[in-house]
Amino acid sequence: MKENKSKDLIEKYLNGTATEQEKAILNSWYSNRSRAMADEMPEPDYELWDRKISSQLPKPGKTISGWFKYSVAAAVMILVGTGIFFYKQYDKKRDQNVITAAMDIAPGKKSATLTLANGKKIRLSDVNNGSLAKEAGVTISKTKEGELVYEIEDTDIESNPLNTLTTAKGETYKIRLPDGSLVWLNAASSLIYPASLNKNGVRRVELKGEGYFEIAKDKKHPFVVKTSQQEVTVLGTHFNISAYPEEAVTLTTLLEGSVKVANSKDQKILVPNQQSATSGNSFSVKTVETDDVIAWKNGLFVFNDESLENIMREVCRWYDIEVIYRNADKNKLFFGGISRYDHLSGILKKLELTEGVHFKLEGRRIIVSK
Template sequence: MEKERILHLYKAYQLQTATKEEELEFAKLLHDVQYEEIWNEILDRNWTEITERELGAAEFEGHAPVLASLKQHINYTPKSRKIWLKIAVVAAASIILTVLSVNYYFIASDKKSQEIHFANDIAPGKNGATLTLANGRKILINDAIAGNIANETGVKISKNRDGQIVYEVIGDQTGALVYNTLTTTRGEQTQIRLPDGTIVFLNAESSLRFPTSFANTAKRKVSLTGEGYFEVSKDKNHPFVVESDQQEVEVLGTSFNINNYSDELAIKTTLLEGSVRITNLNTKVQALLTPGQQAMINNDKLDTKNVETEDVVAWKNGYFMFNNETLASIMKRVSKWYNMEVIYNDEALKNKRFFGSISRYENISELLKVLQKTDVATFEIKGRQVIVNKE
């Protein structure tokens, strides 16, 4: 019955015969995780075939330029397939930009196809970090550095062709634990392979504190601020532990993302593979996550929910993903990567919601063009400031 209802709503929305109540129901079901499999079954077809079959060849021909333009602004990869198909379904209707009663804004517009120009621009962030050794020595890591970086007692530190900072144990580790800290500023990101083989991707304005060796330790413990994605090397005898502000995450071998920025309301831990146990350090309350779940800790409260994991780790895969996200949330992430300040001339714009995806390696003007084509807001670039104005 659920599938039949979704098919009915989908058809009614495409043909513009849906009532206001059906439009609201359609929007709600489209973004409800529990119906993901049904939507994937319906939408997992080539977008051209979907629109041409539903609209008819003649009508589709009129919409093809709009859909092609939309696709240019969406970083279409297998990981962004789901969100693209959702956008394509709505874009296929004759109302290309639809604002439902619940303010679902889609990044597309057939009435504003003219090119948008900005007088100034801001380049994207880049790979880079600062490595602070146990003796206080600081090493700036950038694209120009390759090969051997430093040597500590029994440890070789280098940078490989993939841009990873690599720790290799080359001697006996019988002394006290020695800690290093890897730090990124606004506009930087990096990745590191720890001595046990665990790989960590570090987002902008983040830091990772870790021992140079996990030898003779019962647990492989590191500390994180900001945001990091972890691919943990399996070792059932030595659990991997990530400490971050109010929480502790313990795993044996898995892939997960932690968002622990100080300017966010909650700490978010999202599991992609394996299992992790989250502990709220304030209350000692625990939660065991399964793949596709996210734990949120806000002071003494620990909640879990199902999420689209590809949205959460889009930053690690090189793009921004906006899935029913507020402009305030979007620009908060964007400002960290482009190292700039956002100024709103209308505070109400912060609550407007957007869908879309774009490469993190485009200049900021390209991202702003995509947002501005929704007719919700306009943007100005002044130095390292982005001014947001009402349309």
């Protein structure tokens, strides 16, 4: 990227006027540049960039969008010429090659498998754009942007077969349901839904793993998301659900509107910026930073005092790897953000900068030690 163009793009990041395409270009350039230059970059002037960030932030009492907040952080990392991870003891750094280029593992990609009611499986990354199938008066197609779209063409069809959209580890996908609702699936997740969505007056889906939902408003037909531990009922709103089988707690985070979360013992109404946690009969609600929760949808890992063990579970799902701990402190806390489009080596190098953890790659297995 030429210097004058990069400066223009960075300025757009800083003032919040960058288009989605410009954001993608800058993110890709940053990831590639940080991998190539991380070993030779000098320690950044943190005080200088603290002042620059502060000068760009709104005055007290104003709000700042999540994407703008993260884009400022990304732009600062580009400008200082390093992909350094912002952790609590960021003044400690060591020069270490954790993984050679030949061993490196690429990040996840946009892909999924659609399973039709008749058992037919369609690998969405392997098929051309356009019409894929027709079931119960519903046309299923794939757009050039890689989005799965359902459109109702015949409302007189009584049958309403179930479809399943599944992402493996290292995959993510977006689907537009027949009512116009949008769902983003994170890695290692699945969504089960009727082909025409509406069944007996209710729009009902079943989620395993993690999904971000933007539900089209329809007061006559509530939208229900069922997981193994709870049900979430909405009319039209934006929310995120994390319900991975390997996680003890199911988290529901509300961004807009309101939702009712119910488990076997209790139910609560959430308002924006609240997150419920259900596990068995336990049920709690707290206020959270919602931008951190949906950072995965925007191509970022964001950790706010997150334990090493929790971080590595996210990394495992996105890079399709296995983790083995050898005398590592699983409870060590990290704070910062990393691009999900970086190669695995980029993630691990930045985590290693804390000098409290070391990684060794053996095939698709990561050995974590002190």
